[in-house]
Amino acid sequence: MEMGNHTTVMDFILLGISVHSEDQPFIFMLILTMYLVCLMGNSLMIALIFIDHHLHTPMYFFISNLSVVDLSYTSVTVPKMLTILLSEKKIISFSECVTQLYFFDALGLTEMFLLAVMAYDRYVAICNPMHYTLVMSKRVCSCLVAASWSIASLNSICHTIFISRLSFCDPNTIHYFFCDIPPLLKLSCSDVSTYELVLFIEASVIGLGPFLCILISYVRIIGTILKVRSAEGRHKAFSTCSSHLTVVSLFCVTVLFNYFYPSSAYSLEKDVVITIMCTVVTPMLNPLIYSLRNKEVIGALRRIIARRKCFQNI
Structure with a gap:
């Protein structure tokens, strides 16, 4: 199939992370380790929230959905990254590329919306606690x-759909490790x-909405917390949302910075660091942040371990 003087591209070549050949095994093991930690951490978080009835609250319902997104989000890109x-x-077909683009974009935006929903949940819990159970009912949480x-x-x-209708002509080399909008726009001859x-x-x-x-x-x-007279009360109120604020800082800043510039300003070195932060590091850290800084999650884990020991002793 031809278009003008160009041959239409049916496959792409993913160059991956630009490193020396002797460094590739180390980079491979580093990313693989982070990926496995991400899988185990998020799977454990989902299992804890599902099993322990003490965690059947709106906040943990949202956290479990966030863990599902993180598991899927990192699995869209990391296996291919490790392969190349x-x-x-290093070849990826056009259909595989478009499919990867869809899931990466959809899951990334879903995470942003979930983080916004979780912020609203913390707002209602701290600023309007008397009506929390009414406002954040199961139906409302499910709808959100x-x-x-x-x-x-x-x-x-x-x-x-738009990306799939663009013309991609030689060269077909993507200086990246997965299919994303900025590198594809740069490669397109449309x-x-x-x-x-x-x-x-x-x-x-x-x-920017979320x-x-x-x-x-x-x-x-913060305005409500500052009105609390006791230092202990302020600390307790802030501790309920500090983990979420940390996750937001990690994810939103990198995503907004990654997409708010034209493809002409695309930089491989800059985008590799930013995208690895988004696709590997942040999903890996999220369950650690929510578990290590959360007494309820640690308590749930201890209860499950204690139950297992009881069953083993029977």
């Missing part, structure tokens, strides 16, 4: 989670200037 690090076969998944999926479908403008506006609305929700929620939360 040590393998000479369903809306997060649905909006992100629809948005990703639109981007995926005019993408209008789409870049639309992407920037859309990111400003959909991307960020503003988080910001406003925490401004109100």
Whole structure:
């Protein structure tokens, strides 16, 4: 199939992380270790929340959904990244590339929405505790989670359809380790200037929306905490949302920085660091942050271990 004087690209070559050949085994083991820690940490978090009835609350319902997103999010990119690090076969088909793009975009945006929902949950719990159970009912929580998944999926479908209709001509080399919007726009031989403008506006609305929700929620939360007279009360109130604030800082800042520039400003070195933070490091740290700084999660883990010991002694 030809288009003008160019041959239409049916496959892409993923160059992966630009490192010396002697460093590739070390990078491979480092990313593999982080990936395994991510899988184990998020799986353990999901299991704890599912098994222990003490964690059947709105906050942990949202955390379990966040763990599901993190598991899926990192699994979309990391296995392929590990494959191309040590393998000479670095080819990805156009259909595989578009599929990877869809899930990466949808899961990333779902995580942003979930973080915004979790910020709102903490706002209601701290600023309006008397009406918390009424406002954050099971039905409301389920609707908020369903809306997060649905909006992100629809948005990703639109981007995926547009990318799939672009013309990609030789060269077909992606200087990256997975298919994402910025490197694909840079590689396309179609005019993408209008789409870049639309992407920037859309990111400003959909991307900044959750960020503003988080910001406003925490401004109100901090204002409420400062009104608490006792130091112990202020510490207890702040400890309930400090873990979430840490996760937000890790994820939102890197994502917003990664997408708020045109493809002409694309930099491999900068994007590799940022994207590894988004796709590997943050999903790995999220369950650690929520567990190590949370007495309820540690208590649930101790109860499960104690039950197992009791069964073994019977």
